Amino acid sequence: xxxxxxxxxxxxxxxxxxxxxxxxxxxxxxxxxxxxxxxxxxxxxxxxxxxxxxxxxxxxxxxxxxxxxxxxxxxxxxxxxxxxxxxxxxxxxxxxxxxxxxxxxxxxxxxxxxxxxxxxxxxxxxxxxxxxxxxxxxxxxxxxxxxxxxxxxxxxxxxxxxxxxxxxxxxxxxxxxxxxxxxxxxxxxxxxxxxxxxxxxxxxxxxxxxxxxxxxxxxxxxxxxxxxxxxxxxxxxxxxxxxxxxxxxxxxxxxxxxxxxxxxxxxxxxxxxxxxxxxxx
Numbered sequence: 673x674x675x676x677x678x679x680x681x682x683x684x685x686x687x688x689x690x691x692x693x694x695x696x697x698x699x700x701x702x703x704x705x706x707x708x709x710x711x712x713x714x715x716x717x718x719x720x721x722x723x724x725x726x727x728x729x730x731x732x733x734x735x736x737x738x739x740x741x742x743x744x745x746x747x748x749x750x751x752x753x754x755x756x757x758x759x760x761x762x763x764x765x766x767x768x769x770x771x772x773x774x775x776x777x778x779x780x781x782x783x784x785x786x787x788x789x790x791x792x793x794x795x796x797x798x799x800x801x802x803x804x805x806x807x808x809x810x811x812x813x814x815x816x817x818x819x820x821x822x823x824x825x826x827x828x829x830x831x832x833x834x835x836x837x838x839x840x841x842x843x844x845x846x847x848x849x850x851x852x853x854x855x856x857x858x859x860x861x862x863x864x865x866x867x868x869x870x871x872x873x874x875x876x877x878x879x880x881x882x883x884x885x886x887x888x889x890x891x892x893x894x895x896x897x898x899x900x901x902x903x904x905x906x907x908x909x910x911x912x913x914x915x916x917x918x919x920x921x922x923x924x925x926x927x928x929x930x931x932x933x934x935x936x937x938x939x940x941x942x943x944x945x946x947x948x949x950x951x952x953x
Contacts, residue, residue, distance in 0.1 A: 683783070822882070841910075
């Protein structure tokens with residue numbers, strides 16, 4: 673794990689996430705574009721428009737989204753979600769949990785987390801402006817799918833040119849005000865993991881994609897549930913939070929010791945975060 677305390681960037685990058693045979697079998701069962709829905713780049717888009725489209729394989733929408741995928745593919749995707757992806761997310765959440773313990777301190781027992789993961793196609797254009805992730809997020813990961821001869825931009829991590837600048841996460845910024853810290857190489861089956869802070873700035877540089885290719889990723893996130901977020905910060909929705917919320921900004925600046933042992937509540941919190949694993953209906 674790369675611990676950039678002055679930047680409050682905590683991340684790691686691994687070049688092989690899953691066993692090769694498991695990964696290739698999963699990719700053979702990747703859903704068709706027509707089985708996906710608009711994701712992150714605006715909901716009011718058709719399947720022919722530029723941007724990102726996705727299907728949940730873990731999370732509150734997973735059964736709904738997976739029901740749209742043909743049954744032969746669905747069985748493999750569900751097996752991958754439950755028996756391959758879930759353990760990877762659980763391991764990463766455990767590795768980063770000392771940061772969560774330090775951040776919430778005596779309020780740790782109040783935490784209620786939720787995990788979701790999405791199979792994502794980006795078509796025609798990829799452009800994710802710089803942001804530190806929304807305020808409800810705790811930890812995020814991106815598994816990259818790279819086809820031979822087709823490399824695309826990965827997720828670039830940034831620091832602001834103004835070294836004192838921080839943000840709660842509800843705003844997107846122009847890249848001109850930031851400088852690159854790290855941009856992982858484009859490697860199939862690799863994964864970038866990034867912890868949410870007030871300076872965990874990242875994005876994907878704007879790039880046109882070939883008309884016959886998708887930029888494919890598996891994106892996973894660990895977030896505070898809405899009820900937990902409201903209990904901790906006094907706002908009904910993370911979108912209502914701003915940089916004037918002193919408790920939130922203080923939490924984001926917690927100084928962490930990653931060698932700190934996990935507290936008794938940690939196992940329960942991690943276990944209960946997997947609320948919405950898919951089932952084969």
